[in-house]
Amino acid sequence: VMPRFIPLNYQQNSMVVINYLDQLQPGTFEYAIHHLIDDKLDLSVFYPKYRNDEMGRPAYDPAALLKIILFAYSKGITSSREIQWCCETNVIFKALSCDSVPHFTTIAAFVSGRRSEIESVFEQVLLVCHEQGLLGNELFAIDGCKMSSNAAKEWSGTFKELEEKRAKLKRQARYHMSEHEKLDKNERADEARKQRAEQAIETLNKAHDKIEQFLKTAEPRMGKGKRPKEVKSNITDNESAKMTTSKGTIQGYNGVATVDKKHQIVVDASVFGEGQEHHTLQPVLAHIQDRFKRLAISDDILKAQTIITADTGFANEKNMEYLHDNDINAYIPDNQFRSRDPKFNEQKNKYGKRHQDKKTRNKPVFQASEFSFDPVTNSCVCPAGETISFRGIRETEQGIKTAYFEGRLLQCRNCDKKHQCMHNPSAADHRKGAGRQVSFRLDNNRPPTYTDWMKHRVDSPQGKQIYSHRMSVVEPVFGNIGSNKKLNRFSLRGKSKVQGQWHLFCLIHNIEKLKNYGQLAA
Template sequence: MPRFKHYNYDQDAMVVINYQEQLQPGTFEHAVHYLIEHKLDLTIFDPKYNNDATGRVAYDPAILLKIILFAYSKGITSSREIQWCCETNIIFKALSCDTVPHFTTLAAFVSRHADEIEALFEQVLLVCHEQGLLGNELFAIDGCKMSSNAAKEWSGTFKELGEKRTKLRHLIQHHLKEHHQRDEAETEAELDRDIRRAKTTLSLDESLKKVDRFLKTSSPRMGQGKRRKEVKSNITDNESGKMTTSKGTLQGYNGVATVDKKHQIVIDAQAFGEGQEHHTLKPVLETVQHRYKKLGIADDIYQTGTNVTADTGFANEANMQYLYEQEINGYIPDNRFRSRDPKFAQQKDKYGKRHQNKASSSWKKVIPASEFQFDPMTMTCVCPAGETISYQGQREAENGKTRVHFEGRLLQCRHCPKKHQCMQNPASADHRKGSGRQVSFTIENKRQPNYTDWMKHRVDSPQGKAIYSHRMSVVEPVFGNIGTNKKLNRFSLRGKKKVQGQWQLYCMVHNIEKLANYGQMAA
């Protein structure tokens, strides 16, 4: 018969734990502890506390910071879960000296100290500079779109929200009318149905008040473009934006990070409530320049030979002009960058989804716009079937060219024998959705060279291709670390300032990891 070691759950034991010994050198928790105790100035939090004479004794910001940063490094964002870890996990106990802050204290610390968090981010960046982790050779800029603590169902223009308010009023009137028609419930089942109807009415009434209050106290939100068109507002968090990503449409923020090439240190982290990245380039570059001058790293970092790279989402004429006038060594390609490169000539044939199975029935070749008869004098266009399609107007593209747009009427295209070779989605015409075939033509080929042409020449040069080839390997691993290892897939706060504070905390965790791995943390 086998023998096993004896155990008894009723026995008592006294375990002596030295908290300092739990924070082993070379670990993230040791780096956080050392930085906060010896390198960072936490007196910036003092003005927020007014309990020097009266009031309850507060938790030290050093303790709260250590707990939150270590929790974020382990992918824990829930303040309730962080509190539970302080009660059960030995590393959390060591960092907090066996104190257990309430989850509301932890949540309030993150949401109420956005300015102080930015100052701490700069202090950690300065430590990285002092330990030689910044190369200042190349900066890569990119954005990571994530959901926020707001539902996209509560988004819309003021006209759409007004229609939503009217619809809610009609629903409430409908439920109240049905309720008054029944003077008394005859059976228990009917009584339960009336109770459910009453709860539904109360819920609709709360939603109506929410929409009505927003429309009366807010103004339409305008976009960042030249035309300043109205964009969709959000009742829950009006500073967030509705963004289209590869995984669908979300309501959230775009976390833009600027990363140094040498050790992938994040030198700037900002959150923007718009999906388009065009207008984010200038404030990001200005913030980096101001921060480097403030920290004494460089008076004008862009005049020291530093290269700046960003993807095509940041490319437009205004940004190219800004880079040229400020003499910044920027390399930002347009969306035709790959098509001009001979190395990518066969890329679509080899990897493109449209070319993986040309023999399949789903693949088809659409009739090109060149087969449409366009008359620039009369501004008319005749389709291959002989129908004159409607003139939709002219628009000037960012490259300076003017294009004229035409669109076929749905009644014309629905019964056309060539619709399967002409329309992108012929099934939409059969189901009374969408529109007919759309085409556009350039009517102004001769134009003066612009700043986009200047950038094309820079990016297409051998030196430009060599510099831009480093962009993805610099910034994308940062997003991979924060999103996959740290499990940040959504922002849990509301408001641009608070979300930016949380984004900077995560980027600070990334930088502290770099200090722990490549820096000179004391043993």
């Protein structure tokens, strides 16, 4: 017996009646976006760029564009073509855009060309958070999230390295030209080989011309510090930088967020094209101070003794002096603060250092104290009795003079004690350069520094209790943005455009907090 089913005809057309407001149900993120933009925010900041009040076709409403972009970003969709496709096929996008379908170029131009307007929307949402009591202003945690940009690190280098790369491309192009001439003379040569040779020549010439144009129009990029050195430029996006992360080296930007403790609201979102974070502390604090005054939240949030916390990447002597002289209630530890805490001694012995290879994690390593150092003659003898080379005295970021020594690789490679001395002895057989490196602080009889002042603050029982909140305040924000929203790279080029995108990332996080804890949650 064959059962009977309702027949299915996928070729049929049907009319579906949809009320767009019915698709935006209270309690959802799309409802929060729609309600905020229509009832709470002033989008007149977007109007001055339009010039169609008397002539020209009507433009897409910035309210509709902002709604679909925020909703798309919340789902991990940053491609403007994909956002256009969603407006054509997805009922929630249709409801937010009121069935308008902006072209992908319109969407892309809105994201990349409205940095200041997006920042104004970010501040308006922050003010709504303040009015609804979501800001505690008790403790701010600052941290950076390094993300790749729309530029390849292979196109990075100092001007000298780029000149060498240009010369190499020219040599390769000449070689392919000579090969192509030989193929032309050979009547039996395969046409496919000729085409491949022509394509290779064209590709190499384009790359050569790209580097040559950059070298003619740009200036060497200099780092920061007392004695600035040239840092690597990038031909594609010279405002981005090479950065070392836990997942390797990337070409990108550092998105720095300042997060309020009470409900993890982002109060400042700034982008920096440099990997070192200690240069970013003072600009970030200045942004916060200025923003809170403009929004009439606080005349001087830093003088109000709001606690500022940040990790060791933000610590150097200059920043500690700035915090001390401006009476800022900050707790920013140096990179040795855990070694001074007896609670962490057992953890270090039990778990070892992070990112250390499992095979070498528990192997004994000779400490600097086991090397014989003579500060008078600036000489050093290793545990094996060999004199290792003196590499000079330099000042650290904390202003502490340090003597540096390193052994010759040939010495260390053939040493019987290399397994007790070198951190990774197996690499010594393949590596070029130096052997074991060691340094000694020359801080005897030196005057106290501002870093010492911060050490006492962080090492105090109150300081340890306060600093323990930092990670639980700021890290979940990056977890939400990076993992839940899948926003783990910047898709634009140029610091200004990336700044607008980072504000969008953090704006979505703040709107979610309003949805969960504000009046929208009622």
